[in-house]
Amino acid sequence: MTTTTDLAAPTAPAAELTRAALVLEDGSTFTGRAYGATGSTFGELVFSTGMTGYQETLTDPSYHRQIVVMTAPHVGNTGVNDDDPESARIWVSGYVVRDPARRVSNWRARRSLDEELAAQGVVGVSGLDTRALTRRLREEGVMRAGIFSGDALFETGPGGRTRERPVSDLVAEVRASPQMAGANLAPEVSTREVYVVEPSGEFAGRAPVATVVAVDLGIKAMTPRRLAERGVRVVVVPQSSSVEDVLAVFEGLPEGAARGVFFSNGPGDPDAAEHEVGLLRAVLDRGIPFFGICFGNQILGRALGYGTFKLGYGHRGINQPVLDRTTGKVEVTAHNHGFAVDAPVSDGSGGAAVSTAPHEGGRYGRVVVSHVGLNDQVVEGLTCLDLPAFSVQYHPEAAAGPHDAAYLFDRFVGLMTEPGVWPPRLAASGGSVPAGHEIEEEH
Known part of the structure; x- marks a missing residue:
């Protein structure tokens, strides 16, 4: 069953610049607030169960072309420092959090996570029910998705009037994005x-x-x-x-x-x-x-x-x-x-x-x-x-x-x-030793 959060038409686009939508290739749509940069981004939607280490996650090149959903409900407490990155840049395509920290509280922090995402052009969304989103991915499997915020949510209609883009158009963009299977990255x-x-x-x-x-x-x-x-x-x-x-x-x-x-x-x-x-x-x-x-x-x-x-x-x-x-x-x-x-x-x-x-x-x-x-x-x-x-x-x-x-x-x-x-011997535990191999417990 497709779960859709209504994308009601805004009264004035300028007042809606902080709105954001996460759109899945199966048509599911979740709305929240822009977090980091605004615009649009696409990638394979995956979830990470780590309670800590979000800065290392963001800068891990293995997350290239993936939108990461954090299952930990509160993210950003320790801000961003200059010592913990695992590479020279953020690699995730997009970032999804439920409840971003309102202020940074760590002596090593140099700036907030929101500021770092914006500075590096990473489009994110906050305020979503990440528990429901994670359950959907566990049941249906990871899939392509897109995050849309700011001007990316709107288009110019008849008579030059600005209107919100139809969800069907957003889904079509997501489905046109590259798949991870077969990707040489x-x-x-x-x-x-x-x-x-x-x-x-x-x-x-x-x-x-x-x-x-x-x-x-x-x-x-x-x-x-x-x-x-x-x-x-x-x-x-x-x-x-x-x-x-x-x-x-x-x-x-x-x-x-x-x-x-x-x-x-x-x-x-x-x-x-x-x-x-x-x-x-x-x-x-x-x-x-x-x-x-x-x-x-x-x-x-x-x-x-x-x-x-x-x-x-x-x-x-x-x-x-x-x-x-x-x-x-x-x-x-x-x-x-x-x-x-x-x-x-x-x-x-x-x-x-x-x-x-x-x-x-x-x-x-x-x-x-x-x-x-x-x-x-x-x-x-x-x-x-x-x-x-x-x-x-x-x-x-x-x-x-x-x-x-x-x-x-x-x-x-x-x-x-x-x-x-070489090779190391297998330990005597749980019947895990292949036939013909001696058993020695390694200490």
């Missing part, structure tokens, strides 16, 4: 230039523990920092890089020096990421240790020959429970993904399935789903048993928290510096 968010993040903290000024080429598919600023804190020199390269570009970074390193390749998070449909899949296969063919997160997990899945599929409404927020089968522990994790890898999760008796990677008759060997989402049993991580490669679907750097999964960066460092201990 990593090239739009990736760095154009190579840059380096040197070891930091106790490792500053010392020889790197390892050198990592991080392929930027929409990387967040905190990710290379997490590696640098562990003594790693991180060379961030554009999405368009070739395997020759990657190998050039390692030229001149001492023989036997630890090295690895990292694929970051990012937006878009992994089925459209042909270049990235080809690059990763070239890395795997050379036996270079690999770690991927989020979009990087989906690219590893595709490189190994597995399919990917679009989730109904995805996982977005900082409170998603995931089982790490290598430790037997449940982690609370940060997510932002609408696609997942289609790989065998269970062996049919409750244990973890070990499958042979389908690509080219299984030349990449055996693979196990090492991490599983506990809400819906979605693949949340892959571990190659015959290659030095692993990935997770979530964000272990989690600048806004939680930090349960930060150990994965240590695992990557260990893979590069002590490759002989």
